[in-house]
Amino acid sequence: MSSPVPLHSLNPPQREAIYYLDGPLLVLAGAGSGKTRVITQKIAYLIQECGMNPANIAAITFTNKAAREMQERVGQLLQGGSTAGLTICTFHSLGVRILREEAKALGYKPKFSIFDSTDCYSIFADLSASVDKATIRSIQWLVSGWKNAMKSPDQAAAEAKSEIEVLAAKAYRDYAATLKAYQAVDFDDLILLPMQLFQEHPKIRDKWQNRLRYLLVDEYQDTNACQYQLLKLLTGPRAMFTAVGDDDQAIYGWRGADVENLRGLPRDYPNLKLIMLEQNYRSTARILQAANNVIGNNEKLFEKKLWSDLGHGEAIRGTVCRDNEHEAESVVMKLLADKFEKRSKFSDYAILYRSNHQARLFETHLRNNRVPYVMSGGTSFFEKSEIKDVIAYLRLLANQDDDPAFIRAVTTPKRGVGGTTLEALGTYAGERHISLFAAAFEEGFAQRVSHRQLEPLLQFCEFINRVEQRALREPAGEVLNDMLTAIGYEAWLYDHEETRAADSKWGNVREFSQWLAGKGEKDEKTLIDLTQTIALINMLDKQNEDSEFDAVQLSTLHAAKGLEYKNVFLVGVEEGILPHSSSVESGTVEEERRLMYVGITRARQHLHLSWCEKRKQGKEMYPCEPSRFIAEMGNDLRISGGKAAAEPDKATSKARFANLRNMLGSGES
Numbered sequence: 001m002s003s004p005v006p007l008h009s010l011n012p013p014q015r016e017a018i019y020y021l022d023g024p025l026l027v028l029a030g031a032g033s034g035k036t037r038v039i040t041q042k043i044a045y046l047i048q049e050c051g052m053n054p055a056n057i058a059a060i061t062f063t064n065k066a067a068r069e070m071q072e073r074v075g076q077l078l079q080g081g082s083t084a085g086l087t088i089c090t091f092h093s094l095g096v097r098i099l100r101e102e103a104k105a106l107g108y109k110p111k112f113s114i115f116d117s118t119d120c121y122s123i124f125a126d127l128s129a130s131v132d133k134a135t136i137r138s139i140q141w142l143v144s145g146w147k148n149a150m151k152s153p154d155q156a157a158a159e160a161k162s163e164i165e166v167l168a169a170k171a172y173r174d175y176a177a178t179l180k181a182y183q184a185v186d187f188d189d190l191i192l193l194p195m196q197l198f199q200e201h202p203k204i205r206d207k208w209q210n211r212l213r214y215l216l217v218d219e220y221q222d223t224n225a226c227q228y229q230l231l232k233l234l235t236g237p238r239a240m241f242t243a244v245g246d247d248d249q250a251i252y253g254w255r256g257a258d259v260e261n262l263r264g265l266p267r268d269y270p271n272l273k274l275i276m277l278e279q280n281y282r283s284t285a286r287i288l289q290a291a292n293n294v295i296g297n298n299e300k301l302f303e304k305k306l307w308s309d310l311g312h313g314e315a316i317r318g319t320v321c322r323d324n325e326h327e328a329e330s331v332v333m334k335l336l337a338d339k340f341e342k343r344s345k346f347s348d349y350a351i352l353y354r355s356n357h358q359a360r361l362f363e364t365h366l367r368n369n370r371v372p373y374v375m376s377g378g379t380s381f382f383e384k385s386e387i388k389d390v391i392a393y394l395r396l397l398a399n400q401d402d403d404p405a406f407i408r409a410v411t412t413p414k415r416g417v418g419g420t421t422l423e424a425l426g427t428y429a430g431e432r433h434i435s436l437f438a439a440a441f442e443e444g445f446a447q448r449v450s451h452r453q454l455e456p457l458l459q460f461c462e463f464i465n466r467v468e469q470r471a472l473r474e475p476a477g478e479v480l481n482d483m484l485t486a487i488g489y490e491a492w493l494y495d496h497e498e499t500r501a502a503d504s505k506w507g508n509v510r511e512f513s514q515w516l517a518g519k520g521e522k523d524e525k526t527l528i529d530l531t532q533t534i535a536l537i538n539m540l541d542k543q544n545e546d547s548e549f550d551a552v553q554l555s556t557l558h559a560a561k562g563l564e565y566k567n568v569f570l571v572g573v574e575e576g577i578l579p580h581s582s583s584v585e586s587g588t589v590e591e592e593r594r595l596m597y598v599g600i601t602r603a604r605q606h607l608h609l610s611w612c613e614k615r616k617q618g619k620e621m622y623p624c625e626p627s628r629f630i631a632e633m634g635n636d637l638r639i640s641g642g643k644a645a646a647e648p649d650k651a652t653s654k655a656r657f658a659n660l661r662n663m664l665g666s667g668e669s
């Protein structure tokens with residue numbers, strides 16, 4: 001064994017995982033046991049001690065944020081040593097890289113567009129004109145599921161049984177053709193296409209296998225079937241990889257992730273080495289015990305132990321709130337009092353919730369109390385209409401075949417190109433199987449419209465061509481600002497919106513362009529290069545990237561995966577929310593329990609839960625019950641507040657809440 005990397009303390013199984021290079025390795029361990037640390041240190045070990053070229057190593061993380069953090073950590077470990085060429089990114093970013101380089105083999109341009117789910121929804125809506133919105137969403141969902149399960153339109157059609165499946169299978173084929181015509185891919189394609197590429201082009205596969213000679217995968221439990229195939233094809237017969245994961249934290253089943261991939265590994269790789277880690281370095285014993293108690297109610301895939309020697313720690317607190325307004329107020333007050341008392345930083349606190357819509361009240365109270373916060377996993381900055389307007393221009397600069405971007409850009413702001421002209425253009429382009437942009441320049445189209453109609457259209461296209469030429473060479477920020485001035489976007493906003501709304505929208509556009517300018521400078525990227533990067537930010541960690549100032553973190557439980565905070569407020573711990581009502585109906589409460597486990601194990605020192613007696617939804621107030629998971633945490637919970645403390649709800653099932661009542665009796669009310 002070679003000498004340890006000069007790294008911080010590591011326990012023996014962690015070390016073993018880092019030094020093991022004889023074949024495929026799976027590290028299976030509970031939350032906070034240092035799985036991610038193993039990956040980071042193994043990268044440093046491979047570069048520093050084994051002399052591997054960083055360009056031959058790829059680490060795959062679950063979010064862009066995690067990738068950035070890992071990149072920084074590796075940089076620190078190598079103390080200035082070079083990491084040039086090292087790949088640390090998400091599966092989707094890796095997919096973009098592969099596709100960009102190999103686009104030709106798939107019949108794509110390297111500057112293909114990446115459509116988000118709203119763009120894709122519009123395609124499905126066009127394809128299924130007489131169908132209601134809910135059905136269109138179901139179709140979109142089914143098609144995405146087929147893609148993740150690697151089913152072709154033909155297979156989907158052959159297997160479709162219900163009416164909606166038949167409808168979706170039909171839409172799937174046209175949808176795929178439409179995307180191709182736009183030179184666009186959706187998020188699922190970012191995995192599916194590279195996978196197919198490697199299956200169909202052994203030479204290209206060999207090239208990538210030789211390039212990425214060692215692979216490390218974090219959060220392995222949440223890979224889907226297609227990602228698993230891609231991984232298999234990338235690592236090839238040498239199977240040099242380290243995957244780390246925790247079956248108890250599998251929380252993306254609803255999106256097609258499959259814990260079976262954990263079970264599949266030993267089957268597909270008979271020489272797979274398995275290492276378990278048992279010491280948790282994150283949380284106090286109390287927090288860990290509560291987490292273990294909860295997850296103990298799930299059926300086990302693998303038997304795991306997890307302990308902590310960080311001391312017993314502070315009591316876990318629970319607050320029963322009158323309603324959701326009171327909950328937000330009480331959490332923010334408690335947070336401020338605690339911060340004041342302990343002189344901690346805002347960034348020591350996280351408020352975690354099951355669903356995005358829960359965030360709004362907390363935002364309001366944080367804002368009213370001038371508490372800085374950042375939000376992740378929420379409605380994205382990048383999904384705001386004004387940002388999507390600007391992004392449409394960027395997409396069009398990068399890929400002139402992107403018809404949806406063309407239509408949005410040419411009509412926002414309006415520039416004299418009317419609906420009739422666009423319709424004629426669409427018809428002509430459809431007949432000729434070319435993009436709208438290309439059609440505009442064709443003689444055949446010119447003959448179908450008047451000069452008055454053609455002129456503004458050509459001016460627009462030539463404008464895009466001119467900006468594109470600049471965008472290929474000049475700094476991103478300058479080109480973007482000049483373009484915004486040229487299209488008169490600010491004035492258009494103020495013409496179309498009330499002043500306050502326009503102020504806010506223009507503020508967002510400026511923030512976006514400054515961020516892009518900074519990113520262009522830092523990464524030495526042109527506006528065109530940045531366009532695909534922006535599409536990816538849309539995915540999971542939708543928050544503004546450069547928000548590393550001292551702020552409270554607001555996050556969904558899903559987006560908090562892998563992260564840790566000194567103090568965690570887990571809010572809305574109610575039946576119907578966590579577990580979510582849909583999962584209770586569909587019998588997938590185990591996944592919700594894992595989500596609860598993820599939530600509890602984000603806390604290092606202090607965990608605070610809250611739930612409401614009533615909750616306002618729309619104009620109505622509804623009664624609420626505490627989540628079953630609270631009772632499952634065990635007796636070590638100090639609960640305060642609420643009428644429920646004195647007289648538990650009669651409707652509450654006796655067995656389920658017997659435990660809870662005990663606690664309420666002993667709690668301080």
Ligand SMILES: Nc1ncnc2c1ncn2[C@@H]1O[C@H](COP(=O)(O)OP(=O)(O)OP(=O)(O)O)[C@@H](O)[C@H]1O
Pocket residue numbers: 009010011014029030031032033034035036037038246249280281282561562563564601
């Ligand atoms: N051997 C060790 N000694 C001291 N601290 C450690 C050790 N291993 C890990 N840690 C610390 O414990 C915390 C949890 O580690 P890490 O995030 O790698 O765990 P994880 O298993 O990836 O957790 P999760 O399942 O939540 O992703 C981190 O703060 C990490 O720096």
Ligand SMILES: [Mg+2]
Pocket residue numbers: 035036037218562
């Ligand atoms: Mg981790």
